[in-house]
Amino acid sequence: MARRPTLEFWYEFASTYSYLAAMRVEALAEAAGVDIRWRPFLLGPIFAAQGWTNSPFNIFPIKGRNMWRDLDREAARYGMPPVTRPNPFPQNSLSATRAAIYGAEQDWLVPFTKAVFETEFARGGSIAEPHAVVAILDKLGLDGTAILKAASSESSKGRLKLAGEEARSRGIFGAPSFLTEDGELFWGNDRLEQALDWAAGNRPGGMR
Amino acid sequence: MARRPTLEFWYEFASTYSYLAAMRVEALAEAAGVDIRWRPFLLGPIFAAQGWTNSPFNIFPIKGRNMWRDLDREAARYGMPPVTRPNPFPQNSLSATRAAIYGAEQDWLVPFTKAVFETEFARGGSIAEPHAVVAILDKLGLDGTAILKAASSESSKGRLKLAGEEARSRGIFGAPSFLTEDGELFWGNDRLEQALDWAAGNRPGGMR
Numbered sequence: 001m002a003r004r005p006t007l008e009f010w011y012e013f014a015s016t017y018s019y020l021a022a023m024r025v026e027a028l029a030e031a032a033g034v035d036i037r038w039r040p041f042l043l044g045p046i047f048a049a050q051g052w053t054n055s056p057f058n059i060f061p062i063k064g065r066n067m068w069r070d071l072d073r074e075a076a077r078y079g080m081p082p083v084t085r086p087n088p089f090p091q092n093s094l095s096a097t098r099a100a101i102y103g104a105e106q107d108w109l110v111p112f113t114k115a116v117f118e119t120e121f122a123r124g125g126s127i128a129e130p131h132a133v134v135a136i137l138d139k140l141g142l143d144g145t146a147i148l149k150a151a152s153s154e155s156s157k158g159r160l161k162l163a164g165e166e167a168r169s170r171g172i173f174g175a176p177s178f179l180t181e182d183g184e185l186f187w188g189n190d191r192l193e194q195a196l197d198w199a200a201g202n203r204p205g206g207m208r
Numbered sequence: 209m210a211r212r213p214t215l216e217f218w219y220e221f222a223s224t225y226s227y228l229a230a231m232r233v234e235a236l237a238e239a240a241g242v243d244i245r246w247r248p249f250l251l252g253p254i255f256a257a258q259g260w261t262n263s264p265f266n267i268f269p270i271k272g273r274n275m276w277r278d279l280d281r282e283a284a285r286y287g288m289p290p291v292t293r294p295n296p297f298p299q300n301s302l303s304a305t306r307a308a309i310y311g312a313e314q315d316w317l318v319p320f321t322k323a324v325f326e327t328e329f330a331r332g333g334s335i336a337e338p339h340a341v342v343a344i345l346d347k348l349g350l351d352g353t354a355i356l357k358a359a360s361s362e363s364s365k366g367r368l369k370l371a372g373e374e375a376r377s378r379g380i381f382g383a384p385s386f387l388t389e390d391g392e393l394f395w396g397n398d399r400l401e402q403a404l405d406w407a408a409g410n411r412p413g414g415m416r
Contacts, residue, residue, distance in 0.1 A: 050268055060258055062381045066395055073402065076413030173270045187274055190398045194281065205284030 005181060006035045007199040010167060011113070012043040012175035013093035013100075013127060014055070016071050016083075017189040019117040021176040023080060024192060026110070032196040038109055040100035041163045042093065043175050050173070055090045074189075084124030091120055092128040095148065099133055101160045102151035111140055213389060214243045215407040218375060219321070220251040220383035221301035221308075221335060222263070224279050224291075225397040227325040229384040231288060232400060234318070240404040246317055248308035249371045250301065251383050258381070263298045282397075292332030299328055300336040303356065307341050309368045310359035319348055 009025055011018035029036045047053075057064035071083050096116045103109045115136050119125040126132050130148055137144030150156065167177075171185050178186040178195035186195035197203070217233055219226035237244045255261075265272035279291050304324045311317045323344045327333040334340050338356055345352030358364065375385075379393050386394040386403035394403035405411070 060381065062379060066379065066381070066393060069393070070395070070399070073406075073412055073415060076411075076415050077402070079413070171270060171274065173268065173274070185274060185277070187278070191278070194285070198281075203284075204281055205287070207281060207284050 004033055004035045005199045005201070006037050007181075007195055008037045008039050008179040010039040010041055010172055010175060010177040010179065012041060013096045013113075013116055013120070014090035015043065015175040016057075016067065016121065018176040019121045020071070020074055020078065020080075021189040021192050022113055022117050024078060024189070028192060028196055032200045034196050034199045038100075038104075038113060039163065039167075040097050040104075040109075040113065041167045041172075041175075042097050042160065045164050046168055046173060049168070058089070081122045083121055086120050086124050086126060091126065095130045095133045095151075096127050096136075098151040098156060098160055099137065099147055101163060102147060102156050104159075108137075108140055108142060112137065112142075115140060212241055212243045213407045213409070214245050215403055216245045216247050216387040218247040218249055218380055218383060218385040218387065220249060221304045221321075221324055221328070222298035223251065223383040224265075224275065224329065226384040227329045228279070228282055228286065228288070229397040229400050230321055230325050232286060232397070236400060236404055240408045242404050242407045246308075246312075246321060247371065247375075248305050248312075248317075248321065249375045249380075249383075250305050250368065253372050254376055254381060257376070266297070289330045291329055294328050294332050294334060299334065303338045303341040303359075304335050304344075306359040306364060306368060307345065307355055309371060310355060310364050312367075316345075316348055316350060320345065320350075323348060 007029065009021065011022055025036055047056075052059060055064075057067045068083070068085065075081070075083050100109060100113060100116075103112060116127050116133070119132070119136060120127045127136070134144035134148055137147050170179060170183070172179075172187075174187050176187075176189055176192075178191065180186075180195065180199045184195075184198050186192075186198070194204075215237065217229065219230055233244055255264075260267060263272075265275045276291070276293065283289070283291050308317060308321060308324075311320060324335050324341070327340070327344060328335045335344070342352030342356050345355050378387060378391070380387075380395075382395050384395075384397055384400075386399065388394075388403065388407045392403075392406050394400075394406070402412075
């Protein structure tokens with residue numbers, strides 16, 4: 001049987017459109033016959049390199065208003081629950097990302113990722129404090145305290161930093177982003193379907 | 209017979225994704241039973257108010273590289289000819305927009321708009337100099353010189369400025385943008401289908 005192609009899904013826990021993509025990607029990938037590699041990372045250092053120290057949706061309020069309305073519409077279109085905004089936005093995603101990086105090879109990465117996003121954007125809850133992340137892990141039947149402690153070790157912090165450097169070196173400038181095995185980069189929840197098509201070998205108009 | 213709903217299509221001649229939308233909107237609108245009101249405007253003053261004096265795709269080169277690649281992919285997916293980049297990018301769109309604003313109530317607005325975009329992004333030609341705009345008008349069987357002269361009158365300049373103020377006051381911050389009769393704003397070529405659905409009364413999940 002032929003090996004299934006893999007698509008990397010790079011996501012940031014503070015990112016609204018990463019949330020939409022995280023809730024959609026499994027079913028679409030299954031239909032496309034593509035395996036997903038979930039790649040949590042921190043967008044903050046990349047935004048900082050662009051001169052932004054806040055979400056562009058806060059820096060440009062007119063854009064932010066449209067984003068929230070668009071998120072409402074898109075969530076409704078996908079049949080997802082109504083969006084509830086966390087306060088503040090964006091949430092500090094450091095603890096959640098540390099846990100996800102630590103769990104990169106664990107079978108709890110995907111349920112943890114989806115639980116963080118749902119806490120934050122379906123229920124408007126905080127994911128910023130370490131105890132909020134511990135609670136999400138505990139609820140999945142894991143030892144949240146032990147995981148977050150291990151996720152805060154120097155070696156784990158090093159892996160988080162490496163992921164950020166890898167993201168930047170591979171051209172990622174926003175989230176969500178999708179990277180195919182041949183290095184094709186797609187940006188945004190709006191490109192999830194196209195990224196899966198590309199990964200599955202269905203390229204538009206004979207592109208290469 | 210019931211009146212058909214109208215969707216306003218706000219576009220900027222220098223904008224790559226406005227080009228994609230302009231080439232797609234007629235067939236999609238016809239299928240949706242929606243009339244399109246074509247609204248040319250200048251994005252420059254709105255970007256300047258956000259602190260940008262150049263295209264964000266030039267200010268953030270990593271984003272620009274992805275945009276051009278994405279444009280290639282999306283054009284191929286839509287069955288459009290390969291994109292050819294004008295030099296410089298963005299093109300100065302003042303003369304073309306003046307002509308389009310002058311022709312707002314004329315039956316040549318749509319063919320002129322599409323001819324400008326095709327000159328610029330399908331053939332990589334300049335649209336910046338007045339003589340380039342005159343040539344496009346002439347090729348449509350019009351008197352380009354007379355039109356561009358009339359389009360440069362004080363009253364015509366005033367209408368151009370008013371269009372920009374209307375765009376800003378209605379929440380437009382980028383192009384293309386779509387505005388429904390009930391004031392719902394959609395941003396980007398990626399939202400053309402959703403905007404038409406909304407205009408036609410098909411709203412996701414019972415939204416209002």
